[in-house]
Amino acid sequence: MTIAFPQTITPVHGLRIEDLIGNTPLLRLGRVTAHLPESVAVYAKAEWTNPGGSVKDRAAFNIIRQGELDGKLRPGVTILDSTSGNTGIAYAMIGAARGYKVKLFLPGNASPERIAILRAYGAELVLTDPLEGSDGAIRAVRALVAEDPARYFYADQYNNPANWQAHYNTTGVEIWQQTAGEVTHFVAGLGTSGTLMGTGRRLRDFNPDVQIVGLQPDSPFHGLEGLKHMPTAIKPGIYDEDFADESLGVSTEATYVMARRLAREEGYLVGISAAAGTVGALMLAERLAARGEPGVIVTLFPDNAYKYLSEKFWRE
16 A cells, blocks of 8 residues: 655644743642631742743743844844843743853852753853852943943843833733732732732732732841842842832741742742742731731742752751
8 A cells, every 4th residue: 555645744833932931820829828718818820830940931031022122132142141040041041042142140159050050051151259149240240241232132130121021911911810800919029020010010900909019038148049138239220119018028947948838738849939929928818817808819939949959958
């Protein structure tokens, strides 16, 4: 029997890596919220399901795409920025997919897993003084841009409005749809502040009564990688300190305890900022419960724990 094959093959239009960004699941917390009444629910967006493994894929892609539209990012220009890790991974992933070199400044105490991932994507890394944190990386990258601005596309995640606009256009819409418009509180940690500012603005457009709550470390000396203690840090240009309805401080120790609880009681092996978000969300939930008020509280799990497993608190 002879099988006749067609002379032409219809091309298959597959997805690009960028097409996988966004539309992340909304998870409900169970055992760590078992002490709460049914009228108070706590949810988290599983942002590790983005292809680069974190919420930062959203902002990085929008920054790169807007740079291309503006003509500032074009073939031969290197993407440059400071990062604590996740945004850099997103730049490196998307840069590789779109044919751009990527150069990143990050604190020397960034987790070894993040550094390994960045190098695997081919990014050029400059490690800055760990004691200066993310602010030291910001100062170093600004000095390089001042020396040779034409060579680089300075993505400038801390000051680029495309950062918060990514969340206005995606994260806020998703949360509204996934909660059927019932969200009452949105809680997010402050790093660049893009997630809080963009998502919060969109949710307020849907319902001005939604409460927007910012989280930050309760001390300038902390172990919450990726989060800023705003009173003592270089404030991002996109951050409006009067925007949130409330600001909560979370401790490093409470966050580490929660990271272990989420893994061992919920099955969610999440990162440090995710655990901090859960600590803050539970503060709000317990306050509502004490008042006898209902609530639908949404926070983010910005990434999973795979980039932090070398941290000693997992073994405690």
